[in-house]
Amino acid sequence: MKLQTQLTIAFTTLLVIIMSVVSVMIYSLVLDVLIQDEQDQLQEKGEILVRFLLSEANVQSLSQWLGEEDLQLFIYDRDQEQTLLRTSTLPIDLIDYWLENYDLTSEEQPLWKAGDERYVVSILSIYPELLNRELVLVTPLHDLQEVQSNFFYRILIIFLIGIVIIVLLSHFLTNRLVTPLTKLRHQLKKIEKRQFDDVERVKATGEIKEVEQSVTDMASELQRYIQSQRQFFQNASHELKTPLMTIQGYAEGIRDGIFADKESERGLEVMVDEVARLKKIINEMILLAKLDSEEDIYKKELIKVSELITLTVDRALPLANEKKVLLQHELKTDATIYADREKLLRAMMNIVTNGIRHAHSCVSIKVTHTVEHIQITIEDDGDGITEELMPQLFQRFIKGDGGETGLGLAISRAIVERSKGTITVGQSDLGGAKFTIKLHL
Template sequence: MSIRIKIYLSYMGLILFIFVVFVVLFYAWFEKNLIDQMKEDNLRFARLIEFVVTNQNRKTIDLKPFESYFESLESKFLQDYIIIVSSDGVIEYSNKELDVETRLKIMKIFAENKDVQYGFEMGSIKEKPCLFTIYGGKSKSVFVIIIADLARVLNFKKRFFLLILQTAGLSCVFAAIVAIFVSSRMIRGLLRLKEAIKQASQMKFNKKVEVTSNDEIGIIATEFNRLIQKIDEYNQAQIRFLQNISHELKTPLTSVRGYAEMLKEGILDKSKMESAAGKIIWHVDRLKILINQIIDLTKIESIENYFCFEKSVLEEVIFEAILENEGYMLSKEVAIEFAPQTKTYVICDKLRLKEAFSNIISNCIKYANNKVTIEIKSEKDEFEVRIEDDGEGFLQGEIDKIFERFYKGKRGESGLGLSIAKAIFDKHGFSIEAKNKIPKGARFKIRGKICKEQ
């Protein structure tokens, strides 16, 4: 069953349910309230008649002026039987001619209610449903009996019910129009989304869903567009990654093969053989480092439990990263300034976080002229680590690329060091950004949450 049909059925079912509930409540409540209202009206009318009669000469009961007044108002009461019965059970007045059945019914009601001030009874006359109202007042000198035909109540209820049916029919038509309009927009968006998913399943990521609605489908379409954009970016990154790996592996392998062939042919003298063997070892070591970095980066991004988090002191992690680069620092004749005054606790994988800071520090040492400065600042629940060098800084347009895999600066090696660092910081929930500082030099900022539990 299509969504369009489901929407139609949902609208119709909802209207039908509301209609059925309303009809049940209508029959249970509406008729009762109409009859209760009729009882109140009849009782007031009976009191009025009783007042008129008791203020007349009892020998000459005449309600013609009274009836004429209500005729001018077109009162519904003149459609009913109005009977006046004396206290001893004699019918003294009736506005309509009474047959035997009606008289017997009146006498029976009088006998049953002559001791009460007023009473009501449901019955029938000539197989017509009627409401009998008897009122004797406090004096009980005369009794006023009003026989109201309930047919008009039933007719009113029937007309009202027909009105409800007509309203329900119009509501169904209106609901169908609304359902068609809503479902058309909804289905149109879903069909576009379906087509885009089909294209994405075929590795075609240029198909975006154009949905302008602000409902859930519009939100899903927006998120889907973001998703395929991310997938496309990831796919392009993987292509560049494979191309870069091919290039990085091909160059040293070509050199190794060339030196190996010369050694095999024996065309080199002893001194050149030693040089060729040394270069082979150097290229193999470089390949080993590159492969280990690729494996490390893959593990960081794909293995869920690759990290082992615990509470550590950030200053100690950075200090160990500095010691790891001590030999490189001395060979480059670069000094590192790091004088922390506090202890900053963070939740981290100490070994991996040290690797990330080591890569950043190593990069700064490489491009520094004389000095690398490291500072830690804390504000509320966050820390900020600044690692700066006094070199020439980043080239124009380079800042947005330095964390990409295999992007090499002017003196770069594998192009994976900063990518690995960023991946580790991301897994820790830390952020890293790079910018040029004034007047010159590069600056890295790493921000993250402080662990407050001591």
């Protein structure tokens, strides 16, 4: 069943239930209101009748007025214990039954019964200071029930018209709600088939707009990921193929006697270097794969930031001295973080040594903190990073001029993200690159 049909049925069912409950409440409430109103009217008519009885109006006028008002009543004399006056529509045995079963002195009277019939009752005392008589006026309840039924039928017709209107309106609204979802489903089919260039934006509002934006962002990210994976395999094959071809060339030359004596020794040295380079690439690829998939490879502990920076500087200082680059650092906090010491030190070393290789004269490490974060900034005064390379700098086998394997920054990003942090790159005021690492305290 389609979502639009399900929503329409759900709205209609809910509406019918609510209207049914309201109808039952109105039906019973209307009867109570009619009974109260009828008692008030009987009270007014009874007061008029009492004035008639105490006036000099003749019996004919009284009978005419009773006929016009269609009243059913009787007058009971408590002293004589007899009925003095009654309308012809009330049998004397019925009046006697009422007198035996109901208390005429009570202010609140229930509905009086007579077989299956019930009556609304109003009782007035006739000059209680002089006479001990009660005027009792009654009205059959079925007259009020007919009014109640007529009113209920009209309400029911209004409800039915309202249901039809609301069903049409709900169908229109659910159509507006479901149509963007249907279009979004078609776009997801295109994403499933990797037809990213054919993905179109869907007009929507509210939460559906947010979902549509998320789908669009997902498509862009998925397209970028597929392209990066494709580029990764191309770069990986190139990076692995180059040392293998070098090793193969020298090995075949030595085997065939092309290289001899010093050339053979030189070839063996190149082969050893290329094997070491190949081993480094493979080890870094394995580390990246483990960082992406294995949970137990990352062992967290409390680390002092000052200790992390000191270890980084101590290990990077020989390379800085060799390159004649000034390595300076500034600490404005002695906070602790929760991370893997060796992994995070490796991430720092990858970034710092990358800065030393590209710097002209200095590399700066600065540590600051906020209420929630530690911020480590690493800058150099080199030539910087081009705008085209910057968005993909942390991808695998992406390297700038003078890069080694193209995996160092990718490993650094993976380690920082496993530490629940972020790493970004930009242009430094010193002229080179500026790497910013944010870690939670």
